[in-house]
Amino acid sequence: MNKKDNILIVGAGLCGSLLALRLAQRGHQITLVEKRPDLRKVTQDAGRSINLALSDRGLRGLRLAGVEEAAKKLCIPMNGRMIHDRENNTFLSKYSGRKNEFINSVSRPGLNMVLLDAAEALPNVKIIFNHGCETVDLPQASATFKNYETNEEVTLSGDILLGTDGAGSAVRQSMFMHKKFLFSFSQDWLTHGYKELEIPATNDGGYRTYKNALHIWPRGEDMLIALPNLDGSFTVTLFLPYKNSDYCFENLNTPERVTEYFQKEFPDALALMPNLAEEFFNNPTGPLGTVKCSPWSTYGKTLLLGDAAHAIVPFYGQGMNASFEDVVVFDEILDKYEAKKDEKTDWETVFSEYEANRKKDTDAIADLAVDNFHEMKEHTASPLFQKKRKLETAFEAEFPQEYYSKYSLVTFNEHISYEEALRKGRAQDKAILNLIDDGKLPESMPLQEKLKLVKRETKEIMHDD
Numbered sequence: 001m002n003k004k005d006n007i008l009i010v011g012a013g014l015c016g017s018l019l020a021l022r023l024a025q026r027g028h029q030i031t032l033v034e035k036r037p038d039l040r041k042v043t044q045d046a047g048r049s050i051n052l053a054l055s056d057r058g059l060r061g062l063r064l065a066g067v068e069e070a071a072k073k074l075c076i077p078m079n080g081r082m083i084h085d086r087e088n089n090t091f092l093s094k095y096s097g098r099k100n101e102f103i104n105s106v107s108r109p110g111l112n113m114v115l116l117d118a119a120e121a122l123p124n125v126k127i128i129f130n131h132g133c134e135t136v137d138l139p140q141a142s143a144t145f146k147n148y149e150t151n152e153e154v155t156l157s158g159d160i161l162l163g164t165d166g167a168g169s170a171v172r173q174s175m176f177m178h179k180k181f182l183f184s185f186s187q188d189w190l191t192h193g194y195k196e197l198e199i200p201a202t203n204d205g206g207y208r209t210y211k212n213a214l215h216i217w218p219r220g221e222d223m224l225i226a227l228p229n230l231d232g233s234f235t236v237t238l239f240l241p242y243k244n245s246d247y248c249f250e251n252l253n254t255p256e257r258v259t260e261y262f263q264k265e266f267p268d269a270l271a272l273m274p275n276l277a278e279e280f281f282n283n284p285t286g287p288l289g290t291v292k293c294s295p296w297s298t299y300g301k302t303l304l305l306g307d308a309a310h311a312i313v314p315f316y317g318q319g320m321n322a323s324f325e326d327v328v329v330f331d332e333i334l335d336k337y338e339a340k341k342d343e344k345t346d347w348e349t350v351f352s353e354y355e356a357n358r359k360k361d362t363d364a365i366a367d368l369a370v371d372n373f374h375e376m377k378e379h380t381a382s383p384l385f386q387k388k389r390k391l392e393t394a395f396e397a398e399f400p401q402e403y404y405s406k407y408s409l410v411t412f413n414e415h416i417s418y419e420e421a422l423r424k425g426r427a428q429d430k431a432i433l434n435l436i437d438d439g440k441l442p443e444s445m446p447l448q449e450k451l452k453l454v455k456r457e458t459k460e461i462m463h464d465d
């Protein structure tokens with residue numbers, strides 16, 4: 001029997017609960033500690049990202065832990081972006097030309113519950129709720145928590161401590177405050193924030209607009225999106241500057257102003273949102289930022305994963321997917337280094353190989369997510385971008401093994417890394433846009449010729465970069 005470790009995991013969100021489940025399946029003794037109450041027993045807060053886009057990388061993580069099928073029961077396939085223009089016209093821009101490639105809208109709490117249930121069903125997992133981590137003793141892999149029910153302080157420890165406590169991580173904060181080693185940290189905020197709203201279901205539980213798409217109202221600086229929920233409603237998210245704009249969170253300060261803004265920019269959405277003004281003022285406005293830091297581990301005792309290590313803006317729909325992929329990569333490295341008979345695992349080596357392998361990819365998806373912010377709010381509405389998407393969809397339909405757009409590389413091709421998707425995807429985008437702009441891809445040219453030209457130009461751009 002291998003010598004298994006006691007592992008303390010801080011944060012039972014999406015990453016922490018999948019990680020707990022997987023490490024328990026590997027035979028470790030897990031204590032998972034969460035600051036919030038058990039979400040299976042309380043009503044959910046309104047306005048906190050209640051659904052998410054789940055795609056192939058995330059599904060791979062769920063598959064690894066045997067919960068893919070349970071998660072899929074919560075999923076609504078979204079085949080493309082339904083673009084809503086200013087004139088109330090809509091058109092569907094498919095995510096891929098290949099058949100059976102789509103992303104899924106999934107409930108955040110629903111998915112978290114599936115993971116918590118699966119983890120809790122194992123005898124070697126203990127989950128403690130209502131305990132917020134305050135500080136971590138890094139060399140000891142121990143942490144002090146506040147019990148929110150009794151106000152008492154509790155110290156828990158493990159052979160190692162894994163920090164999956166999200167973008168505002170207390171574990172990361174302890175690394176930052178620790179004086180004995182160099183810790184780099186950056187947090188870049190967008191000038192935009194977000195607010196969640198709702199298109200409710202019809203009286204008989206139906207959908208008020210097309211169900212199987214991610215709806216987008218791109219308006220240059222601002223953007224509205226909507227993802228479907230199983231109960232017939234859509235979670236709507238408004239992305240808007242905080243200030244210094246004709247319409248911004250600072251000056252949308254009365255119900256009349258909010259309605260006027262929606263009437264001007266999103267009239268077809270407004271018609272579907274009977275409770276807009278009330279929700280706008282009841283729901284919080286959230287910030288959007290990118291967190292990068294290094295190193296992710298200290299003393300071979302403590303490691304950050306998920307948003308705690310690499311929070312990103314949500315525009316590629318990849319934050320959770322990347323966090324689930326973290327678990328896959330971590331698991332692959334454990335396959336290599338986990339303790340042989342009667343020995344202890346060399347966690348220091350596991351942690352440093354994990355970071356060496358993973359950091360370049362999470363940096364890449366962070367940058368891609370910011371690129372996609374501009375693509376979604378501005379470019380999706382531009383004729384040049386639409387021509388490019390049409391061509392790429394045709395390439396993928398006709399030559400499914402030969403062409404993957406940047407979006408497909410990131411979203412549907414779990415076998416290539418985010419870093420490679422970034423390098424190749426950006427070069428392809430540049431190649432196609434240049435070729436269209438220079439009139440080198442005329443309608444009359446056979447599709448295969450166009451593909452050859454795009455590939456040649458992409459190769460040259462990648463070579464020059």
Ligand code: FAD
Nearest residue numbers: 011013014015035053133165166306307317318319320321
């Ligand atoms: P979290 O889900 O934030 O979980 C952290 C957990 O730790 C929480 O349960 C928290 O309560 C707990 N915690 C925090 N502090 C402490 C503490 N001190 N002590 C104990 N516990 C603590 N990703 C996608 O893949 N697709 C999408 O479509 C998508 N859309 C998004 C939309 C928005 C508006 C936002 C903001 C994010 C979106 N994301 C999306 C990103 C996704 O939400 C995150 O990447 C994902 O939740 C990361 O999981 P995590 O477990 O690392 O962090």
